[in-house]
Amino acid sequence: xxxxxxxxxxxxxxxxxxxxxxxxxxxxEPDLASYDHFLIAFSGGKDSxxxxxxxxxxxxxxxKIELWHHDVDGxxxxxxxxxxxxxxxxxxxxxxxxxxxxxxSWRIGxxxxxxxxxxxxxxxxxxxxxxxxxxxxxxxxEIATRRRWPALSPNLRIRWCSGALKVDVMxxxxxxxxxxxxxxxxxxxxxRAAESANRAKYLPFENHRCNAPGRRVNRTVHxxxxxxxxxDEDVWAIVRRHGVVAHPCYHLxxxxxxxxxxxxARHRNGPVCALRRLRCSA
Numbered sequence: 001x002x003x004x005x006x007x008x009x010x011x012x013x014x015x016x017x018x019x020x021x022x023x024x025x026x027x028x029e030p031d032l033a034s035y036d037h038f039l040i041a042f043s044g045g046k047d048s049x050x051x052x053x054x055x056x057x058x059x060x061x062x063x064k065i066e067l068w069h070h071d072v073d074g075x076x077x078x079x080x081x082x083x084x085x086x087x088x089x090x091x092x093x094x095x096x097x098x099x100x101x102x103x104x105s106w107r108i109g110x111x112x113x114x115x116x117x118x119x120x121x122x123x124x125x126x127x128x129x130x131x132x133x134x135x136x137x138x139x140x141x142e143i144a145t146r147r148r149w150p151a152l153s154p155n156l157r158i159r160w161c162s163g164a165l166k167v168d169v170m171x172x173x174x175x176x177x178x179x180x181x182x183x184x185x186x187x188x189x190x191x192r193a194a195e196s197a198n199r200a201k202y203l204p205f206e207n208h209r210c211n212a213p214g215r216r217v218n219r220t221v222h223x224x225x226x227x228x229x230x231x232d233e234d235v236w237a238i239v240r241r242h243g244v245v246a247h248p249c250y251h252l253x254x255x256x257x258x259x260x261x262x263x264x265a266r267h268r269n270g271p272v273c274a275l276r277r278l279r280c281s282a
Contacts, residue, residue: 028205030224032060036183041170042067042102044091044247047190050227050235053242055188056098067095067102068173070166074110075126081112090247103128105173107165108138114164117146122164127173136176154198174210174221185210185221192235193228204228 038060042048055065069091073081088104095102105127107114113123124138146160156163170187174180187208193200208221227235239246 035186037185038065039187040067041189042069044087046235050238051188051190053238062099065100067100069104070169071104071106072111072165074106076109086248105169119145125169125172137172171210180219182218187223191225
């Protein structure tokens with residue numbers, strides 16, 4: 001199926017196929033019955049909603065599904081700095097309607113702290129777990145000053161909002177929960193090829209950065225972008241089929257699921273970034 005001899009589906013693979021560039025795979029469905037946990041990166045946008053609905057249509061046990069929402073504003077300040085005020089509650093209501101568990105995680109201090117960071121390390125991460133809220137990270141790393149808006153770039157060090165507030169947060173949350181040891185975990189994210197030339201290069205399936213199948217950690221983690229080949233029409237069709245009311249921003253005319261401070265330019269990644277496109281495109 002793949003152009004490379006590297007078997008990215010093997011627990012003993014020494015690298016991911018993404019290290020060698022994109023692979024042409026029209027569609028791939030992993031053996032869903034082999035996974036113990038399905039972790040959905042759930043922004044509340046239409047693509048993450050479609051991820052969940054598609055998984056339920058495939059017959060996955062809802063008890064194995066967890067919605068993970070990264071709260072980009074954190075919980076330390078009153079009000080919302082970047083995100084829609086309704087987003088967190090929308091995510092909770094969606095989870096309740098389908099009988100699914102939802103866990104929130106956030107970089108302490110949120111977007112504002114990272115934006116204004118001066119001569120400091122990156123902040124720790126707070127994560128909800130079945131046993132309560134846990135704090136991890138923020139104890140190592142370089143002392144640095146940020147004080148600049150994330151820029152439009154596929155490089156997550158430059159477009160730091162996605163890396164620092166979502167991608168890294170999810171990795172820390174996985175690595176710091178013992179319940180994932182000795183299990184098989186499928187992380188699901190909603191990037192689609194139709195959104196941009198860069199996202200068209202993403203692999204539909206690959207090893208996650210937290211994949212550690214060796215004897216010490218014994219944790220298998222893969223990523224599956226199950227809607228990668230879907231069109232906008234495909235996404236809206238499954239939303240309508242299940243009678244889901246989309247996030248309020250769509251009903252207000254923000255077709256790309258923009259956050260409130262964004263410009264009228266379309267944003268591709270759900271209600272999590274309030275910057276203008278000239279500043280950030282998550």
